[in-house]
Amino acid sequence: MSRMTERRLLVIGAHSADFVWRSAGLIAAHTQAGGAARVVSLSYGERGESGELWKEPGQTIENVKRIRHREAEKAAAAVGADFTCLDLGDYPLRTGPEDVDRLVEIMLDFAPHVVVTHPDKDPFNPDHPVAHQVVQQARLLTSGAVVQSGFATAPPSEFLVFEPHQPELCGFVPSVFVDITAVFEQKVTAMHAMAAQTYLREYYSQRAEHRGNHARKVSGDSTVRQAEAFMRIVPNVVEGL
Numbered sequence: 001m002s003r004m005t006e007r008r009l010l011v012i013g014a015h016s017a018d019f020v021w022r023s024a025g026l027i028a029a030h031t032q033a034g035g036a037a038r039v040v041s042l043s044y045g046e047r048g049e050s051g052e053l054w055k056e057p058g059q060t061i062e063n064v065k066r067i068r069h070r071e072a073e074k075a076a077a078a079v080g081a082d083f084t085c086l087d088l089g090d091y092p093l094r095t096g097p098e099d100v101d102r103l104v105e106i107m108l109d110f111a112p113h114v115v116v117t118h119p120d121k122d123p124f125n126p127d128h129p130v131a132h133q134v135v136q137q138a139r140l141l142t143s144g145a146v147v148q149s150g151f152a153t154a155p156p157s158e159f160l161v162f163e164p165h166q167p168e169l170c171g172f173v174p175s176v177f178v179d180i181t182a183v184f185e186q187k188v189t190a191m192h193a194m195a196a197q198t199y200l201r202e203y204y205s206q207r208a209e210h211r212g213n214h215a216r217k218v219s220g221d222s223t224v225r226q227a228e229a230f231m232r233i234v235p236n237v238v239e240g241l
């Protein structure tokens with residue numbers, strides 16, 4: 001598929017494993033259909049989401065980051081995506097204007113059709129809402145506040161958030177289910193690559209089954225076994241219903 005017609009998906013997470021639990025199936029389905037996908041992580045989640053690695057005596061931040069980079073790269077490769085980490089630090093994730101600029105550059109270069117990140121609210125996580133704000137800002141700057149802008153822009157992208165750990169408490173109401181049945185094994189492989197958070201594998205496998213049940217119900221398609229849920233932040237435009 002040529003650059004002109006290929007669909008481009010950009011997934012941005014606060015920590016290097018966030019994309020795996022919440023959107024590895026979407027990414028795999030997207031790349032299997034011939035689309036391109038990039039994953040950008042704002043940090044490695046080296047302090048707050050690498051529990052298993054810190055059980056190792058003498059563990060260091062630099063070593064945890066190295067391992068997390070390898071794991072995320074492997075997980076992204078399992079679903080056909082590139083992985084980049086901006087390494088901004090976690091717990092707390094702090095972003096400045098230059099980090100928005102870096103995301104703008106990435107968006108201008110990749111010109112994604114779809115951007116996916118965290119919801120804007122998470123009472124359990126200090127970093128996820130920060131990621132939402134910075135992605136939201138970069139996307140708006142990239143799209144241009146008006147049709148014609150005095151700065152470089154890329155076409156407006158669809159904007160969705162992926163499912164947080166406790167959806168109700170994060171104001172997450174699904175508006176899109178992606179059928180990941182055909183690529184579920186790829187998601188499992190990606191989850192296995194994240195050795196620092198093995199406890200989440202079972203949880204997110206079950207979530208995929210539950211969402212599969214909901215997707216069957218809403219579509220009447222009995223072949224859907226696993227699904228991932230997303231919420232649209234801006235309406236999408238279709239030619240008819």
Ligand SMILES: [Zn+2]
Pocket residue numbers: 014015018045049128
């Ligand atoms: Zn996270």
